[in-house]
Amino acid sequence: MQRKARLVKAAATAAGLLSTTHVGAAPSPEPGFGLPRDVSEYGHHIDWLIEVTAVFTALLFVIMVIWMLWACLKHNEKHEADYDHGESKHSVKTALLLSAVIFFVVDGNLFYNSTTDVFRVFWNHDSVENNPQAVKIEINAHQWAWDARYAGPDGKFNTKDDIITLNDVRVPVGAPVLLQLVSPDVIHSFYLPNLRVKQDAMPGMINRLWFQAKQTGEYDIGCAQHCGVNHYKMKGTLTVLSPDEFKSWAADQSAIGARGYDPKDNEAHWGWEWRARN
Amino acid sequence: MEELQHIHPEPTSFIRKWVFSTDHKVIARQFLWAGLLFLAFGGGLAMLIRWQWAYPGEPVPAVGSLLFSGSGGSITPANYNSIFTMHGLIMIFFAITPIMIGAFGNFCIPLMIGARDMAFPKLNMLSFWTFLLSQCLVLASFFVQLGSGAAGWTTYPPLSTNVGTPGLGQTLVVAAIFVTGVATIMGGLNYVTTVVRLRAPGMTYARMPATVWGLWLTAILNVLFVPVLGSAALLLLLDRQFGTQFYVAGSSAVRGGGDPILFQHLFWIFGHPEVYILILPPWGFVTDLVSFFARKPAYWFKGSIFAMSAVTILSAVVYGHHMFVTGMNPMLGQSFMTLTLIISVPAELLFLNWLHTIWKGSIRLTVPMLFALGTIFVFGLGGLTGLFLGTISTDLYLHDTMFVVGHFHLTMAAAAFLGSFAAIYFWFPKMFGRNMNQTLGKWHFWFSAVFITLVFCGQLAAGYAGHQRRLFDPYQYTFLQHLHPLNRWTSYFAFLLGIGQLPFVYNFFRSVFMGTKAEMNPWEIGTLEWTLPSPPVHHNFDTIPTVHRGPHEFANPEVKKALGRDWIGQAEELPKTEKAPAKPAAAAGAS
Numbered sequence: 041m042q043r044k045a046r047l048v049k050a051a052a053t054a055a056g057l058l059s060t061t062h063v064g065a066a067p068s069p070e071p072g073f074g075l076p077r078d079v080s081e082y083g084h085h086i087d088w089l090i091e092v093t094a095v096f097t098a099l100l101f102v103i104m105v106i107w108m109l110w111a112c113l114k115h116n117e118k119h120e121a122d123y124d125h126g127e128s129k130h131s132v133k134t135a136l137l138l139s140a141v142i143f144f145v146v147d148g149n150l151f152y153n154s155t156t157d158v159f160r161v162f163w164n165h166d167s168v169e170n171n172p173q174a175v176k177i178e179i180n181a182h183q184w185a186w187d188a189r190y191a192g193p194d195g196k197f198n199t200k201d202d203i204i205t206l207n208d209v210r211v212p213v214g215a216p217v218l219l220q221l222v223s224p225d226v227i228h229s230f231y232l233p234n235l236r237v238k239q240d241a242m243p244g245m246i247n248r249l250w251f252q253a254k255q256t257g258e259y260d261i262g263c264a265q266h267c268g269v270n271h272y273k274m275k276g277t278l279t280v281l282s283p284d285e286f287k288s289w290a291a292d293q294s295a296i297g298a299r300g301y302d303p304k305d306n307e308a309h310w311g312w313e314w315r316a317r318n
Numbered sequence: 319m320e321e322l323q324h325i326h327p328e329p330t331s332f333i334r335k336w337v338f339s340t341d342h343k344v345i346a347r348q349f350l351w352a353g354l355l356f357l358a359f360g361g362g363l364a365m366l367i368r369w370q371w372a373y374p375g376e377p378v379p380a381v382g383s384l385l386f387s388g389s390g391g392s393i394t395p396a397n398y399n400s401i402f403t404m405h406g407l408i409m410i411f412f413a414i415t416p417i418m419i420g421a422f423g424n425f426c427i428p429l430m431i432g433a434r435d436m437a438f439p440k441l442n443m444l445s446f447w448t449f450l451l452s453q454c455l456v457l458a459s460f461f462v463q464l465g466s467g468a469a470g471w472t473t474y475p476p477l478s479t480n481v482g483t484p485g486l487g488q489t490l491v492v493a494a495i496f497v498t499g500v501a502t503i504m505g506g507l508n509y510v511t512t513v514v515r516l517r518a519p520g521m522t523y524a525r526m527p528a529t530v531w532g533l534w535l536t537a538i539l540n541v542l543f544v545p546v547l548g549s550a551a552l553l554l555l556l557d558r559q560f561g562t563q564f565y566v567a568g569s570s571a572v573r574g575g576g577d578p579i580l581f582q583h584l585f586w587i588f589g590h591p592e593v594y595i596l597i598l599p600p601w602g603f604v605t606d607l608v609s610f611f612a613r614k615p616a617y618w619f620k621g622s623i624f625a626m627s628a629v630t631i632l633s634a635v636v637y638g639h640h641m642f643v644t645g646m647n648p649m650l651g652q653s654f655m656t657l658t659l660i661i662s663v664p665a666e667l668l669f670l671n672w673l674h675t676i677w678k679g680s681i682r683l684t685v686p687m688l689f690a691l692g693t694i695f696v697f698g699l700g701g702l703t704g705l706f707l708g709t710i711s712t713d714l715y716l717h718d719t720m721f722v723v724g725h726f727h728l729t730m731a732a733a734a735f736l737g738s739f740a741a742i743y744f745w746f747p748k749m750f751g752r753n754m755n756q757t758l759g760k761w762h763f764w765f766s767a768v769f770i771t772l773v774f775c776g777q778l779a780a781g782y783a784g785h786q787r788r789l790f791d792p793y794q795y796t797f798l799q800h801l802h803p804l805n806r807w808t809s810y811f812a813f814l815l816g817i818g819q820l821p822f823v824y825n826f827f828r829s830v831f832m833g834t835k836a837e838m839n840p841w842e843i844g845t846l847e848w849t850l851p852s853p854p855v856h857h858n859f860d861t862i863p864t865v866h867r868g869p870h871e872f873a874n875p876e877v878k879k880a881l882g883r884d885w886i887g888q889a890e891e892l893p894k895t896e897k898a899p900a901k902p903a904a905a906a907g908a909s
Contacts, residue, residue, distance in 0.1 A: 115677065121873040131674075226482045
């Protein structure tokens with residue numbers, strides 16, 4: 041019995057080790073309804089705003105429904121209708137005041153928090169660009185897969201030591217990750233549900249997206265923009281590794297890439313010189 | 319007014335009377351039939367989508383072997399793309415638009431403002447026949463190689479160019495959008511001119527029923543913005559058929575000849591006004607109906623008109639919120655978010671006015687009233703969920719998910735659907751001269767309202783959990799696998815919603831041919847169309863009426879004293895009582 045338990049434990053450990061190194065390891069399913077697990081350093085900003093607004097709007101909706109039900113029950117055909125055009129100064133003031141209060145509380149909260157979050161975090165690509173810790177990845181989104189390219193030790197893209205993967209993006213935990221996205225065919229949208237971010241890959245443009253994971257594991261990469269027959273299959277895996285694991289994985293992959301490098305293969309040179317825009 | 323609108327004799331030949339008619343009431347019925355037919359078609363496509371999400375890859379019962387014989391009765395990914403694309407296009411352009419704007423725009427505007435017909439009756443006829451041509455193009459697209467359009471109703475290039483969707487089907491569909499746009503512009507010009515030029519004496523703008531206001535504002539938006547859609551579609555056709563590159567970019571990192579983003583700008587410059595094009599008429603219906611059936615004047619009617627006009631203007635400057643994740647400049651995004659959030663002010667005013675109208679009324683829960691209240695209910699849900707999508711940071715997560723689908727179905731689909739049915743049940747006696755069965759109508763209402771809410775709330779819940787739109791098989795994603803039971807239940811509700819339309823189909827056909835004869839004014843309402851026989855004669859008004867007051871003069875004590883009833887017609891003279899009454903407050907409000 042004990043031996044069996046030990047075996048199971050060993051197998052589990054081995055499986056656990058494998059799952060972090062094995063290519064395309066599966067993400068685990070979500071435990072329940074509602075927002076998916078948040079594994080991003082800043083995702084809670086979005087979650088908080090969604091949840092608070094959900095409470096506000098639910099409250100407004102419930103008040104509206106109770107009002108309607110009450111009116112239908114109490115002010116039915118037995119009730120004599122008031123002769124009121126609602127045009128008195130008092131009526132107009134009440135309506136305007138109520139609208140203003142709802143607007144400033146609900147919309148004001150959305151406006152203030154979205155503005156600070158977007159400018160400080162989600163669309164603040166420049167601060168990440170200048171952060172030496174940041175991991176930079178080029179993503180070539182095409183029908184129907186995600187090609188990823190890391191610069192390798194030389195820090196330059198489209199060179200011999202690049203790391204190139206397919207539907208397999210690996211990042212270290214706790215470090216900002218900056219992506220540049222392109223598409224050679226139709227529009228795709230790079231979507232990380234567990235990190236609450238999304239960005240279109242638009243033909244003719246280089247778009248940027250950044251995130252920072254706070255928890256290791258595997259997570260789904262989805263395509264959010266209809267991109268043809270196999271849109272539903274255009275998925276990849278984001279693997280968040282510990283910094284050491286990431287370092288050793290990157291070194292291995294760079295060496296493998298260099299071994300198979302062919303300078304004359306144009307197809308393999310889909311990368312571009314990193315564009316640090318300001 | 320009389321000299322502007324001579325009475326023309328009614329045509330006697332069948333063709334001129336019922337087929338190529340210039341009578342706005344006949345054209346209204348033609349639009350209604352064409353729209354209802356395509357509503358059933360689009361609804362059928364929705365059922366197929368829901369089947370796929372409930373039982374992915376399994377053969378469709380009953381119709382599968384007929385429609386998808388090549389794949390053993392199952393929907394293939396290519397089929398699926400065509401189905402959701404055409405569901406969206408058919409519902410928006412070929413079902414809701416003809417029913418609400420084609421049928422009720424045509425029927426209500428002249429009758430409610432006291433005109434004998436539209437300003438341009440022949441243009442009106444041409445508008446319907448052009449529309450019918452566009453419907454034929456849509457039908458034809460299903461019978462060509464590679465099938466119908468499959469690039470989504472938004473037809474974003476490059477997917478909608480030959481790069482992504484080759485084949486004649488997509489071309490026919492884009493052509494159909496262009497042609498239906500032409501029909502809509504002709505109709506819109508007609509409505510705008512009719513309202514401006516042919517209002518009866520005394521029918522000031524403030525005395526126009528809200529229905530006419532809604533349809534008029536919609537017509538203005540149509541005339542201004544459908545041409546933008548037309549140019550977007552035209553450039554797309556050139557890209558598809560003549561090798562131009564308006565929307566085809568070069569290789570990935572280098573800018574090529576064209577720009578796919580250009581299409582999105584053009585599309586949404588039209589597309590955002592379009593959602594208000596589809597909701598302004600129901601807002602008008604609801605504003606009138608809640609007052610009519612609460613037997614109480616519409617609360618701060620001028621405020622409601624002001625709110626609808628404000629939304630109309632704002633609708634033109636918020637379209638960028640559809641493009642927050644395209645790589646938009648952050649400052650531009652910020653401006654679009656701000657303008658979008660401002661729309662909630664007039665929308666709240668409108669809701670408050672509706673709620674105040676029914677408050678302390680004498681509510682009659684007739685079928686049209688139930689549908690009007692249902693419209694408020696679903697539009698409340700739809701409007702409130704819009705807040706999450708108009709805000710940038712929350713949209714980063716929710717963009718292109720089922721949350722968006724749930725939101726716009728609650729507004730454009732559920733509210734427009736229930737609003738259209740409110741209008742159908744309300745004006746049916748005037749339109750066809752016969753009554754619909756009210757019991758069946760109530761069954762239809764409860765089935766529709768309950769299940770349409772459940773279906774679209776199911777979509778909201780799926781989107782909240784991150785479910786993207788337009789996935790043939792969502793369960794390929796690990797993070798969506800637990801949503802299968804939710805989607806399956808949503809599908810059951812959708813099937814019940816479909817079944818719930820059968821009472822309407824039966825009731826409609828039975829009533830058109832065998833319903834009891836309708837009275838002149840079955841609802842006891844004061845607007846001008848109810849002073850005419852049901853159905854009205856060819857030229858509507860023997861003498862053009864002179865209007866004295868607004869459309870919502872209910873519960874006026876003076877009227878009760880003089881006439882013994884709680885309503886008075888817009889063109890009715892209030893008989894003098896012994897004591898000369900002071901001018902009623904309502905008439906003052908309608909200056």
